[in-house]
Every structure is written in C-alpha cells, then in structure tokens.
Amino acid sequence: MSLYDLYGQIDPKNELWIKAKYDHIVETKQENYCLVTLMLKNFNSISHELGSEESERVIHQSFEILSDLLGHDEYIARIHSHYFNLLIKSEPTEESLHPRAHQFHFAIRDIIEEKTGKKLYLEMGFYPMIKEGVDFYSARYYADLCRNMSHHQKYAESSYELYYLSYVDQKEEYAKFQDLVQDALENENFKLYLQPKVELSTGKVTGAEALVRWIDPQRGMLPLAEFLPSLEENGSIRDVDRYLFDKACSYIERWHKNYNQDFVISFNLSEAYYNGPYFMPEYKETYKKYQFPEELIRIELLESIVLNDLEKLKPLVDEIYDFGFSCALDDFGSGFSSFDILINVKLSELKIDRSLFQDYHNEKERLVIKGIVDVAHNLGMKVVAEGIEIKEYVDYLTEIGCDYIQGFYFYKPMPIDEFEKIFVLK
Known part of the structure; x- marks a missing residue:
C-alpha cells in the first residue's frame, strides 16, 4: 500500500x-x-x-x-x-x-x-x-x-x-540523568500502566500491554519523549524494565492466587536487550520469586529492531519459549515488513501497527489488513489490532476474524491499580 x-x-x-x-x-x-x-x-x-x-x-x-x-x-x-x-x-x-x-x-x-x-x-x-x-x-x-x-x-x-538528550555526551549530563533515574526507582516514581486488550469474540478483557510512565512529584507525568530515548540510549531502560516486570509479576500472582483471574501481560523488549546481555536470566530469576503459570507472560519484539538481525533473534526466541513464556511481533506493518520473521521465528501473536488503520473507506487498506489476519491465522498466530479508535474498524475487524483489539475505542492505558479495580475486583 x-x-x-x-x-x-x-x-x-x-x-x-x-x-x-x-x-x-x-x-x-x-x-x-x-x-x-x-x-x-x-x-x-x-x-x-x-x-x-x-x-x-x-x-x-x-x-x-x-x-x-x-x-x-x-x-x-x-x-x-x-x-x-x-x-x-x-x-x-x-x-x-x-x-x-x-x-x-x-x-x-x-x-x-x-x-x-x-x-x-x-x-x-x-x-x-x-x-x-x-x-x-x-x-x-x-x-x-x-x-x-x-x-x-x-x-x-x-x-x-x-x-x-540522545546526543548530549558530556559525562556531567550522563551522570545527572543516571542519578535522576536511580532516585525515581528508589522513590517508585516509575509507574506501571496497562492498556487492556479486548477479545472480539467475547467482548472481554483477557490481557494487557505493560507500559512505563514517569510521575515526577513536582512536574507530574513526564512526556515519554523527554526520558524514554535517553533510558534506551544509556541502558538504564534495563533497570526500569526489571523493576516494572517485578511489579507486574506480584500483581499477576495475586490475581491468580486470590481471585482466580488470569490475564496475559505483554512486555516490550527494548533495543538495549538486542545490543547487550540477554535479559532472560534476569527475568527468570524475577519470575521464580512468584507462583503463576509461565504462559501469562508474553514478550513483545519490535519489528523495526528485529529486522536488523534475524539470526541473532532466533536463539533469544527459543530461550523465551523453552522457559514457558511466549512472544508477539509488535508494530507489524509500521515499515517495510519482512515475512521472513513470520516464517522463520516462532511467534504466538502478531500485532498490526496502528499506521495501517488510517482510512476505513480505502478498500485496498481493508484488503491488506484482511490479508495480514489470514496469513497470521494460517501460521497459527493470534492477531491484535493496535490503535483502534472508531467503531467502523471494530466492526470490520470482527467480521474478518481478528482476535483482539487494543486502542482508545475501548480503553486507554491506565494505572495497574485501576486495571485491578475494573477487571479483577469487579
């Protein structure tokens, strides 16, 4: 298109x-x-x-x-x-x-x-x-x-x-930012938000994507563009991700044990994990502190990053599945999508990028979306449509058999405590 x-x-x-x-x-x-x-x-x-x-x-x-x-x-x-x-x-x-x-x-x-x-x-x-x-x-x-x-x-x-901040290399600036991150971690200013995923066949929320928000005591919620690129650039994102993963696991265990409620929670794998040491030993260690089924954890792989080194990706995905977690391919269609990923890498879920949902009246666009859904299903994957904001897309995606929707039409990202109140303590 x-x-x-x-x-x-x-x-x-x-x-x-x-x-x-x-x-x-x-x-x-x-x-x-x-x-x-x-x-x-x-x-x-x-x-x-x-x-x-x-x-x-x-x-x-x-x-x-x-x-x-x-x-x-x-x-x-x-x-x-x-x-x-x-x-x-x-x-x-x-x-x-x-x-x-x-x-x-x-x-x-x-x-x-x-x-x-x-x-x-x-x-x-x-x-x-x-x-x-x-x-x-x-x-x-x-x-x-x-x-x-x-x-x-x-x-x-x-x-x-x-x-x-990505090109400010002075050691003073780097150290200052590192101190801010550590202070935010110690004071729990990084907050875990969840954006619910709605299963179209039932209308129920069956999972969510984990997202980070930085709530500063003086300034309130900081824009992602103000801190996320720098976290990824200097590797601090690993500390933040581990902290949020641990926080999420504690909630997943509580929902599973106390309320018999299970939700598949997806975690984005940042670029820092592709260029540095594997993240799985750290995530395994964190997961083993809790007791809930491994299949409730899903790791999202960003298409634009994994395209660069498919061979490097395969052993990482194998390790994720061997432990019992699963993988999703995020932002599919955001760029020049490679079907090599779908053919050669084990995936449980494909997330269609919001950029493909731009003009509902465009017949070619709808045909492309249907084609992606059909291919994913034939390869044994579930399909999530991201960024859905209007009813026409909800109806069309239901018609063509898309499995899940994630977008403002149903729910915006919310603090995990709010998610718990709405969907667990209902």
Missing part, C-alpha cells in the same frame, strides 16, 4: 529509497543531517469527511508542498498513508530546527480550509544524525518517540519535538 502513489504507480520515493539515502549519508560521514518523521495530524477524522479519493489527493498535495520546501540533497518519502520521512540539513539545535518546523506548518496549514473549513496540522519528530552506529530503523524509532509525544513547541495545533 505504501509503495504506490496517487495514480496507482510504484512510487520510487518509498521507505527503501529513503533508507538508502540515510545509509549513504552515514557511510559517507556527511554532517548536519536530521531525520524527520512527519504525520498529518488527526487525518483519520478528516478523511472520513473528505472521502477516500479526495483524502489521497490531499496527501499527494502535502507531499508535493513539502518536497518544494526541501533544498539540494534533502529528501522526502511517503512511507504509508499520511506518514512521511524526511532527511533535512540542519545544525542539531532547536534554534536551527525551529524555523524548519515553522516552515512546514505554515505551508500545509490552509490546504483543506476551502473544502472543509478546517486547518491541517502536523506532528513532527526530529532526530539529529550525529551519533555513530545508529541504523535507519533505530533513528526513526527515536524520531517517532518524539513525534508521538510532541508538545514542547506549538504553532496553533502543529507540534514538534527534538531528540536532544
């Missing part, structure tokens, strides 16, 4: 094309580049009003406008629907990137006003490319973290976030 342009022709400026540009910039050590992830904000609701064909024209027009704003040796690719990746030249400072975000915002803002009476806004994440050894998918992951939580600088309703 993402490889085609407005007129049904193969679009050469797709994900593989811009990845090749990124790789060339890295290999030739070109300086002052920034990877930008950009999405048309709230476009799902706008597309319902415009219709499928007109929505595609707006996306195409946005692409052309943004292309015209780029200079020599700057690039843009449409990855899927209304989500774009750009490579722009800029100093890695907010002072330099602020005008570019401002420029993109005002160029796009008014293009649908005549037809809808509404403005069109942007969400943008900026990743300055000054760290060595960061591959395309990891860089985009960091930029998307910022885009998803962008709130720092606003132009009306457009917003952007700059990935900053």
